[in-house]
Amino acid sequence: MSSQELRKVMSEPEPLSLHVPEPAVRPGGNPDFSNVKIPRAGAVPRPEIDVDPETIRELAFSIIRVLNRNGEAVGPWAGLLSDEELIEGMRHMMTLRTFDARMLIAQRQGKTSFYMQHLGEEAISCAFRKALSPGDMNFPTYRQAGLLIAGGYSMVDMMCQVYSNSRDPLKGRQLPVMYASKEHGFFTISGNLATQYVQAVGWAMASAISKDTKIAAAWIGDGSTAESDFHAALVFASTYKAPVVLNIVNNQWAISTFQGIARGGSGTFAARGLGFGIPSLRVDGNDYLAVHAAAKWAIERARRNLGPTLIEYVTYRVGAHSTSDDPSAYRPKTESDAWPLGDPIIRLKNHLIVKGVWSEERHKQTEAEILDTVIAAQKEAESYGTLHAGGKPSARDMFDRVYAEMPPHLRRQRQQAGV
Amino acid sequence: MSSQELRKVMSEPEPLSLHVPEPAVRPGGNPDFSNVKIPRAGAVPRPEIDVDPETIRELAFSIIRVLNRNGEAVGPWAGLLSDEELIEGMRHMMTLRTFDARMLIAQRQGKTSFYMQHLGEEAISCAFRKALSPGDMNFPTYRQAGLLIAGGYSMVDMMCQVYSNSRDPLKGRQLPVMYASKEHGFFTISGNLATQYVQAVGWAMASAISKDTKIAAAWIGDGSTAESDFHAALVFASTYKAPVVLNIVNNQWAISTFQGIARGGSGTFAARGLGFGIPSLRVDGNDYLAVHAAAKWAIERARRNLGPTLIEYVTYRVGAHSTSDDPSAYRPKTESDAWPLGDPIIRLKNHLIVKGVWSEERHKQTEAEILDTVIAAQKEAESYGTLHAGGKPSARDMFDRVYAEMPPHLRRQRQQAGV
Amino acid sequence: MARMTMIEAIRDAMDVMMARDERVVVFGEDVGYFGGVFRCTAGLQQKYGKTRCFDTPISEAGIVGTAIGMASYGLRPCVEIQFADYMYPAYDQIVSEAARLRYRSNGEFTCPLVIRMPTGGGIFGGQTHSQSPEALFTHVAGLKTVVPSNPYDAKGLLISAIEDPDPVIFLEPKRLYNGPFDGHHDRPITPWSKHELGEVPSGHFVLPLGKASVVRTGSAVTVLAYGTMVYVAQAAATETGIDAEIIDLRTLIPLDLETIAASVRKTGRCVVVHEATLTSGFGAELAALVQESCFFHLEAPITRVTGWDTPYPHAQEWDYFPGPARVGRALVETVEA
């Protein structure tokens, strides 16, 4: 355009208008994911661990996938896990799903106030956990309990937390599912979104400052990447080359808002890493093998002091946001069926069957076994109380651990409370 | 690497170490900008206004330049300004520099508490201002007074603000240089870094909501891009395609920290825009013509409802951060001489001379004229008082405009103060 | 007049203002299509379109930061922070910016902005869905802080807030959304549809900011309360049989000190109740002011009954909540002191 033409346009501008992104479909419409570009399994290359981030920008716009439609593991990211490890992963995912199902019912029965499930997202935290080493630390959101399940944390303890009962490791102080276990590399979950992301970077920096070998993993949801602490995390991780894996779980929804509201004009969430020179991968989050392989790659980079990696897991939140939410108000009921990346458990099951190490029968049998185990755990947990019945943490516990040592004013208040 | 090899590495990791970026040279060393890659003037293409941002990612890693070493304006970004406009720009930059020089002396004489200058960065705010239309709004930092000078705001008013005297438009409430003028499209400057960046996006959204034709310009320094509000601004600008130009003035320093501390592993600050799908340009900030051309392009995009543009101006802070700062403590004294992009006034001067519309003599004469004008303004301003002498805002002014209407408790306090 | 819940009254206030004034825009997390997690904005997007009522990214700093920009442009944003517990990321924008634009620019730029947020506990929300951060706003010059306790007040005060030329923090006690709650968590609540304060005028009406309301007259002791605590105080007075005068402050800043002082001068005794933690809570300011202005009328120390100085616990919710028993004890002690 010439400068004259430019001036003409400038002097007679059209009125502006505000662009507000909308999902492709709303309740009543037909689910449509045709806009989600899904590359073939095996198509994305696996770069060297010390690759120059600027040369792999395209990985932020593709999807690393291992399991193909036929249940085969293909391509450069395949081949890291033994059959036993895969079967173990299968059990973890099934356990998490069963755990969720039982706790959802328990919540509906009034045994606790609140619950949040992982339906459809089980592969991510379960597979990631297996790529970590002892002593590594996760800074999770409320949707990564697979880290605990796959890490061997006691289900009874988890349930006691959910029930806020007399054996609740957190003494009833926290909302259900806000677990914490140092031993199991699971940082205390915050109700405030995104705060943990930058803390993970700090923990990783501390490990580097201390010449330790431990690395940190930060977790965040698609919607929460809009929060400011996401930025702080990327800035500090990029500047100090912190040994941290920056995970984004893109399950398409943030309560009622679709991922386009947080993502805006960038093609993907992984792209956010590009502005920081951080290698950024995008991974099929419903593919246990792909999640594990990408995690392994990123964890290895961190461990070798090569700095942070950002990983976007593409998945779908099949259930409601929480027990306080009803998704039918904002998205088609059948949208999850249309989700093109399938179900992580079914996909791994098919793979194991194709490999000849699993069968429908064995699957059913395992399902039954797991259900028994979970029910047994639940019975035990309930014997210690539920939110409104049986044993519970004391009012005295309420005053404890605000500080290491109780200061005089809290002592006075505890006395006043008569506890 | 095979999974076995991988395991080996994993089981015997080397201790980590923290990477802390350092500038190439510290005091005592020889200034060295050999790491700053500077493309030829005219080398960077000028995309169509409605270009797909993903196709121009490379512009975030280059530098748009118009004036070459011989003082000629070359390439696709040249040719937008008439001789008169260029000479006007010259006068603006010279005025700003003279204004700064006088106010610096005034501060040293104790006539005010504090001052911040623009030395070396005059082209950016002066040229940008000329690309705006009436009614557009800037959300500046403390280092864009060129927006006022080039916009015809009264120098006397500016000085009265700096002196906090009886004619201070801000009634002595604000630190010197924290100007505000709605009429001149200059939002009230905040002492808190980066807050204005997201406000600019909101203002632009409001314009779009109101079907107005005005656009906003956000300003921030290299160091301040690390602040969280920078992220909020990019998220909202990207999501709502707000009609805003997101300016980053990279003057290499943030008080004592070099730009590598904020920038981290990304090659440039412009790259920050890539993660949001925002077209991102990098511009020679010491080239009046390049600044103006890039600004024009971005403003035009905003005006045509095509959304935000991010521009990084590459420049150098020649002076101290503020009158409270002494840069010789953290960078070589002669670093500014070594700065490869030269001085914006000298470069425009050479261009005008090459064009045959200017001369050394005329330059000197203009310098003298401008000095006279600035001194006259200063005399007038000082006749209304300086910080510690002469007329000053009243203690009563201190209680005013906390709210539109004074609530009872403030009325009581004013009474108590006896004013 | 129609019977409304507090949610409906709040929605109605926004509806009335959006219809009257094109400059009023409403946004926040889940506020647009879905209508807010508490449904306060349900239907507004449908009625006024996506550019007047819309969803935002999850960034409280972004919500308030853009709202400030819009307000300075000339719009009148009324934004929602999903829970008051999540306002902290926006705190810089609120304190350093919204509160000071007018002052620092000597009126060149102003910030007519309402920030709505649900506050308070009593819903087993744990430490991040239960907070009452009002004292963090009342300390900040340039802000007004409002806490309605019923549908009628909520509507009248919210319309005043939207029309106010300065930034207003509008705190909505979420435990009152559906009916008055007096702290007896084991008893069913009366829904607003069965309560006279659920009676709300239709259309435009305002209650001025800065005027308290005496909700119970009495001569033995003055109780200063706001939000949920208004009903807890009433229950405590009834149950102890103490002739308490209960004042619903409604607006914390500006504060109706006149009404407060007149009452305390009459009763000679004062109990302050709030749900927020004790230390540096707004009750401290009330106690300080009351003793400053009524010292020679006071016959007993001013007592504060508040949440304890701990985070809001989940399981021990009712041990934390300053319920009618605790308030009652304070009334008795204060009257007997």
Place this chain on the structure above:
Amino acid sequence: MARMTMIEAIRDAMDVMMARDERVVVFGEDVGYFGGVFRCTAGLQQKYGKTRCFDTPISEAGIVGTAIGMASYGLRPCVEIQFADYMYPAYDQIVSEAARLRYRSNGEFTCPLVIRMPTGGGIFGGQTHSQSPEALFTHVAGLKTVVPSNPYDAKGLLISAIEDPDPVIFLEPKRLYNGPFDGHHDRPITPWSKHELGEVPSGHFVLPLGKASVVRTGSAVTVLAYGTMVYVAQAAATETGIDAEIIDLRTLIPLDLETIAASVRKTGRCVVVHEATLTSGFGAELAALVQESCFFHLEAPITRVTGWDTPYPHAQEWDYFPGPARVGRALVETVEA
């Protein structure tokens, strides 16, 4: 013993702790190579290396957020916010995270963290280099808040803070960095090198958090002060000739209520002074507590002398600052009441 400025004493405390304890790390904006805009960390990077003392990006949320992560790892970060006025972007991390890690995880994770920040006005810094936000910390359960008023205290308290197992907000009255300032801005200040409180023991020593110090004994009225106001109060007492007992609180949380109450029971009168704005300032809490615990000893209302409820102005700095004349008037009125 050596004479030190408050800056040197603060630096010395960090130096001592960095030498004793490898886990102590120091960082913030301009803190590393340059040594901080007030020079409090000068030389520490040279002495302990870039990974123990370093510059950060300009992100207060990032500074505190990473420090929390480090503290939970097991380090003992001592970070600087360049001015208290710039702590707001970190407020969420401070309030929602640092303050609650121990509580919400039942001690699984803890947060031994010190956040240093210069506070207060008197240097013509205008509204964003002059604030005293202590009340925004004292309201938050889980935080300790310290305000030293001289080099000796600064060193002893900072070492205690760094050794404390919980997060400590360490507020440094910048007007005291180079010498005690009594509010007489037109007179030269005595440098710490000429003042006995500039006398600071070398090496490791601690002053316990939570202990106030009676800096002037008297019987007519108790003055509660901290930071700069300790000297202003002393000047006011001297100039009015009133027999005031002046208490330097030193730590706001935990508060030494015992010392305070003992004094007020003795004098029967109390004046509270601080530089922060009046409403919901920490003075409100002090007034509330004093009347609660000493009601029957009080002979006059507790008076607060504070900054006005406006942003801190630039040109009117000395009209805003609660100087010796204003404090003196309050002393006289309180004693005569």
